Amino acid sequence: MHRSSSHSPRAHQPAVGPPPVTTLPPIVVHRLGNGLDVCIVERHDLPVVDVRFIVRGGASEDPPEHAGHAYMLGDLLDQGTERHSALEIAEQADTLGASLETRASWDSYAAALHVLTPRIEPALQLLADVMLNATVPDAELERGRSERLAAILQERDEPRTIATQAFNRHAYDPAHPYSAPLAGTRESIAAVGRADLMALRRAQFAPASAFLVLTGDIAADAALPLVERLFGGWTAQRTGAGGDGRASMQQRTPGSAARVHIVDRPAAPQSELRVGRPGPARDTDDYFALLVANTVLGGAFTSRLNMRLREEKGYTYGAGSRFAFRAGGGPFMASTAVATAATADAVDVIVTEIERMTDEAVPDAELERAKNYVVLGLPASFETTGNVAEHVVEVALYGLGRDYYGTYADHVRAVSAADVQAASARWLGRAGLTIAIAGDAGSIAPELEALKIGDVNVDEYG
């Protein structure tokens, strides 16, 4: 082994030069005559364009008995229009070398397109066709239904999905849309009809509640006439607020004891753990404090959960946590998979670490590390045209303001240890935690009982 003295350049971490100047590209916003907003960010370093077409609405508006309706509609938008069959649409996209996908999430329906610049016109025309003229043919609905029902069967074999679904089922009131899977249940998918989906589409798809985002190698002057031609004649009116899902978003009574729910998987070599509770909506004033808090707790490799469960104890391949920020209060959830014998101890570590966020102020050095991680990592998250498009969608969908990313770093820098502790007191803590586990109940239940964290229940499943 060769040695180096303390004078060698490698004895200490190298000094760092000044950061490069980062300017985030400006967003050009234009409103068409029919009320459709168009956001354009030009970037000409590669001959590619990314497009997002967003309709506000989505699965949050499905009441639980209609779980999966929005998702199914999102999936079927490109499965037939007034002009083209599903196969024609797929063939056209493939032949253009374009990736075109449609989907629904909790707060929106989205079409995402990535294409080389020379082919933007036919590709955008295809996107307009699926988003404006989808007909949801019966045959495609039946095909989609049987595919979805088979996928639901498959999910019963996947411990990660089992644990996450059990968490949502128990963390939210049964009347809350977030209690059900985004993609629906066996019952709701079996019952959905074409009329339901077309009604949903009529209720939610209209220019005033939609917007278009174009990023990449396209000039605004050239893009706007094309957009006007393809989308300007769209005159649908939003006929309703959609389902009554939003109205039923009340949360479980806060302050109740933690509860443990096991979905039994006899002889499983690992337990999939999900620990958390409903969190705040995207528009919370606590957003930046929680972003920093979660980075300390479970948002990075060097976060507390991963350091303790993986690097200290070797219980797991990885552990983390996140707040799923949505228009309503999405879940805060810590996740990991641990060796069966380590289950109770791992739960104890997770609950203790969650509680510590409210009990103790985060030490200065750790807080600084977390803030640096978030702030300095920002430029890399704008690297591709697809990244930029996703950021613009987030800003427009949640009304964050055009200068949101311009002031983002300042907001993060301004978060203090006291802010983190106060926000954690509001949204973390031990009381009311839902602990969902997919694992071998016979092996793990007695030790979980002995932890005295809360009642331990074994779910009936299937």
Next chain:
Amino acid sequence: MSTSTADQPLSISFERYRLDNGMRVVLSRDPSAPVVAVNLWYNVGSRNERAGRTGFAHLFEHMMFQGSEHVPEMAHFAMIEQAGGSLNGSTWLDRTNYFETLPAHYLELGLWLESDRLGWLLPAMTQEKLDNQRDVVKNERRWRVDNQPYGDWDERIQAMVYPEDHPYHHSVIGSMEDLDAASLEDIEQFFRTYYAPNNAVLSIVGDFDPAHARELVQRYFGDIPSGAPVPPIPGRTEIPLTLGGEVRDTVEQDISLARVYMAFRTPPFGSDEFHAGLVASYILGQGRAALLYRTLVRERQLAQDVVAYAFPIVVGASMIVVWATARPGAGIDEVEAALSEQIAALSEVTNADVERAMALLEASHLKDLQTVDERADQLSMYTTMFDDPDRINTALARVRSVTTADVRAFAARYLRPDNRAVLRYVPKNGGAS
């Protein structure tokens, strides 16, 4: 990066050179975002493992993140994360790679960390760290393989396609028993054998000054001595490009839906014939208009999903793996027969099928190359495997030169029943209720 239109080959400019200790370096400047990717490939993977030490190359990769002489335990992750960077490593059959993407002004940090673990790893190794990472890796195996439906498919398929004395016969993750047997002496021996500058490629892509980068690379890596020549890959590396007969196996598992895998031996990654196989795999399985998706999923509704994948591996022979998951009610025999039928239909593949696959290949190639980390990884890959980083620019033209007749000939030669392993997973209780 310099770019192209849809009809011209992509052109990424780079400079390459070799340090005196044998380390190959590729620099590719792209100031379009203030980030830099540092990527190292070591020409060692699970193929180099000796008998009784399966999974060791990957366990060793984990130990590379446990600190080195000048880098305290856990500081590697912490320093990069507090610089706003992201990092990881991965182990595969043919290689082990380590990479970080950093804000551009932290390039020196990345080079310092990477060089310290290449030159000064062993003083930081302890039994405690080894035991901890052994537990982590065993949990990785449980998570990926043992607690996942169909989770051991690649292990089983590799064992069926490659003979027992071939280095691809065993999986990257290895067996629990062999992981238990790994010792600190193994760490030292493996490090001294494979982790030397003459067995490594360093690529740097992003916003940097090339002259400065050269100086930094020399400062941090230049004084690491070269290692002894790397020993040959153990076992029998030359094998026929075809199996010479069908191999079959059926596994009962706690699953709701049956699944059938078919794996075909093919010429290795990098050969002209491999490119024809790549196009064939796209025709079969990529995109919603793909042959298998169209027929098995859409039209006949026998399958829940279909996948076709050409393994980019280089020792002796590669493989194309195709699989389909049966819909409830569809018999596994019926699904297998339909798969065979569609694969046989490649003998009548049309120009339109080939063009569709080409368009998708081109789009995915260009999409991948949008990020500095992916460009760095590909430059390292082509340098490590073929000593030719320029393949990043010529790969697409090589694929484009594949003709319809080439795809047909490839299918006739390799995608045939006497050159395949068929692995069936069936539900333990006889089927979904």
